[in-house]
Amino acid sequence: xxxxxxxxxxxxxxxxxxxxxxxxxxxxxxxxxxxxxxxxxxxxxxxxxxxxxxxxxxxxxxxxxxxxxxxxxxxxxxxxxxxxxxxxxxxxxxxxxxxxxxxxxxxxxxxxxxxxxxxxxxxxxxxxxxxxxxxxxxxxxxxxxxxxxxxxxxxxxxxxxxxxxxxxxxxxxxxxxxxxxxxxxxxxxxxxxxxxxxxxxxxxxxxx
Numbered sequence: 502x503x504x505x506x507x508x509x510x511x512x513x514x515x516x517x518x519x520x521x522x523x524x525x526x527x528x529x530x531x532x533x534x535x536x537x538x539x540x541x542x543x544x545x546x547x548x549x550x551x552x553x554x555x556x557x558x559x560x561x562x563x564x565x566x567x568x569x570x571x572x573x574x575x576x577x578x579x580x581x582x583x584x585x586x587x588x589x590x591x592x593x594x595x596x597x598x599x600x601x602x603x604x605x606x607x608x609x610x611x612x613x614x615x616x617x618x619x620x621x622x623x624x625x626x627x628x629x630x631x632x633x634x635x636x637x638x639x640x641x642x643x644x645x646x647x648x649x650x651x652x653x654x655x656x657x658x659x660x661x662x663x664x665x666x667x668x669x670x671x672x673x674x675x676x677x678x679x680x681x682x683x684x685x686x687x688x689x690x691x692x693x694x695x696x697x698x699x700x701x702x703x704x705x706x707x708x709x
Contacts, residue, residue: 504656505597508604512582515608519578527576532695536571537580540564544584548602549592561602562674563648565611566641567682571689573698574615581607605652613644618699627704633690636699638683646675 527533544564551561568577585603589596617640625631649671686697694700 522575524575545587548588552592552594566614610648637686641679641682
């Protein structure tokens with residue numbers, strides 16, 4: 502099976518599962534709309550950066566794990582698909598490259614983040630620092646790194662990075678994404694908890 506075929510299968514599986522969960526119901530009220538519009542504004546440029554500038558090391562950030570925390574997985578999946586389409590429209594990348602980014606920079610780390618988040622809640626518990634350090638920070642490190650390794654195995658390569666250095670590059674990218682996700686999540690918990698679909702004062706702060 503070719504890399505494009507694998508990407509299409511993964512895309513259809515994730516999108517079908519997300520649509521079955523009726524993600525549009527999460528848009529009731531304005532709390533999901535603002536982070537969704539922010540994702541459409543910022544993430545396409547982050548994903549398109551290597552295609553817009555020729556640099557020796559063209560490393561790409563993901564942002565998918567943060568999006569899952571803010572929107573929830575069912576809504577994050579179609580949003581990430583839209584981000585990939587916008588990235589293709591604002592840059593000279595081809596549609597095969599955009600599909601590659603949607604799957605390996607968006608859907609796979611987002612799905613892994615969902616699974617790890619459920620595992621953290623199930624086996625570690627509901628605590629403020631567990632949410633920030635476990636789900637937002639360490640969960641992002643693991644999700645983005647595993648997605649990068651799986652993507653490399655499936656034929657997705659980092660632009661401008663030699664194959665021998667790809668694992669190191671994926672590891673560094675994962676930590677960069679984790680620092681950003683952890684920082685933004687901590688700020689949102691303190692000042693805008695309603696922007697986090699996965700946050701609950703009742704669960705994590707033990708409020709009635």
